[in-house]
Amino acid sequence: MSKAPLISARHISKTYTAKGAAKVTALTSVSLDFAAGEFSAIAGPSGSGKSTLLNIIGTLDAPTSGEVLYEGRKVSGLPPEEAADFRLRALGFIFQAYNLIPVLTAVENAEYPLVLQGVPAAERRARALEVLGWVGMESMADRRPNLLSGGQQQRVAVARSIVHRPMVVLADEPTANLDSKTAASLLDVMESLNKERAVTFVFSSHDPAVLSRARRVLHLHDGKLAPA
């Protein structure tokens, strides 16, 4: 028996039943695996279920059926407090926009996972500054998000997503709010982290230029995974 994959999603289905509205099936029996060290993308047009899938993989939402396993251990369906602890330990997140806590400076944002983990102040500050260096943001460590450009904010978000050395960074359309040049340089940062620091990335996008950077692309269509 081979070693369990880093992430394994099995027959994930998700149906939203909004109040007073018809049921929406966002995902239908999606199964996929991710291995450590991947730099992979989930592609698909708007409404195809990319965010839904990433949220379920990231334990932010529960699947209607199916399960998510990390290294063979089931994490879907954990109670909220345990799911939070799991994310704090094992996952990093980057979102499309408004990612950072506006009242905290760049370095305070970057170190926040370590604050939640209870890492002593001096150590977490040093680690946050280090990762800010990796993403080229150490000179703006003391700025608040409103004084940073969109691309700079996303770099800080990248720093925050890796500061606690997670198993995987899940990024839902991290470049959607950026122009193509800024998007490309953010992808440069992510790619170098993947190569030099062995950070596993799974991100979503519908932009072909962005998708072309991924080493593996999974296509979603109407909630179904297209055959490779």
Added chain:
Amino acid sequence: MLRLAWRNVCRNLRRSLITVASMACGLAAIMFGQSMIKSVQRQLIEKATSSITGHLQVQNRSIKEYKFPDKYIDDPAPVEAVLARQAGVRAFGKRINVTGLVSSPAGSVGAMICAVEPEKEKEITTISSYLTQGRYLGTSDHEAVMGDKIAQRLDLRLGEKVVLMAQADDGSMGAEAFRVVGIYHTGSTTFDGQFIYVPLAGGQALLATGRKVNQIVVRLDDIGLAERTRQELMEKLGNRPVQVLRWLDIDHEIVAIQTFQNAILDIVLLIVFAIVALGVLNTLLMSLFERVREFGVLMAIGARPRWVMKLVLAESVILGFVGTLLGLALGCTLITYYGKAGLHLAVGDALSYFLPFPKVIYLRFAWMSHWRALLAVLVVSILAALPPALRACRLNPSEALRHV
């Protein structure tokens, strides 16, 4: 977390300040109201006890209507002996209080005749300090001091004679002539228009009572000693046909006024609390709603739902503390200021009908009430945070993140 909570409070500084200010003003208003009512009540008690009732009275045991004693203490001397040895008693004096008729050539009016021991009465009540014409009682048994309204109505001047009439102890009608030696003005319609003071010996002659009196009035070192001293005196006087009464047993009206005022105060407090609570609730709900996405981010990066709840609570505790402190400072400033400058109160005019009541009230702190208000504002501000905090705690991270 405290750092984040503090920064969140400072983020929308104007809104936080408005919340804090509304709490502070609410608390200050409550403290001011409490202080005002309590100061009025203090004055009321002070004036009532120092102008007529004294702190304690000894009366015949079978009297039911303490304000108008209709029976006599036959032998006051042993009671006086006990009072003279009682700790906490500053002064005491015998009195006869009866209703009667005051007549002059110009007419007659009904009046409260107070036959007092002039020198002792001076130590117990302040009536001698209100004299505007003539002098106080002292040289002869057939002198009288009266309010200016009676004097006016009977067209009396200093040195002229009045005839007092009242039902004597034996049931006959007593009548004696007294010379007007002093006229006082207290500002109280009741006192100025209905009270006339004569020496005890003159009163006893009028009423043919011999050495009997119908009350012995006691002034204590401290009004707070009233109940304890009453009990001690009751023990020592237990075998005599007398009873010891406190000022509040005699003056039911004051107690009724107090109860009424306290009830009004409670209602006002409740309204102010409701306003403060709704204000805080509104601010917190607004700030929560604006930040749903942010809570989603916090939960995504690993904050437990309960941690987010604590964050919201911490923010309101900060607001509550700052608001309470500011309110306390503002309240203290107001009370201190009006404690020095005095406050002209319409209620003073109204009450002065019954008692010589000052028109200007000097505010005092009423900490017994203040600290309750303080605690209540603090608790209310935290309780108001509970519903939004619980909502934040129940948010699903993916839904929170979709929120814009």
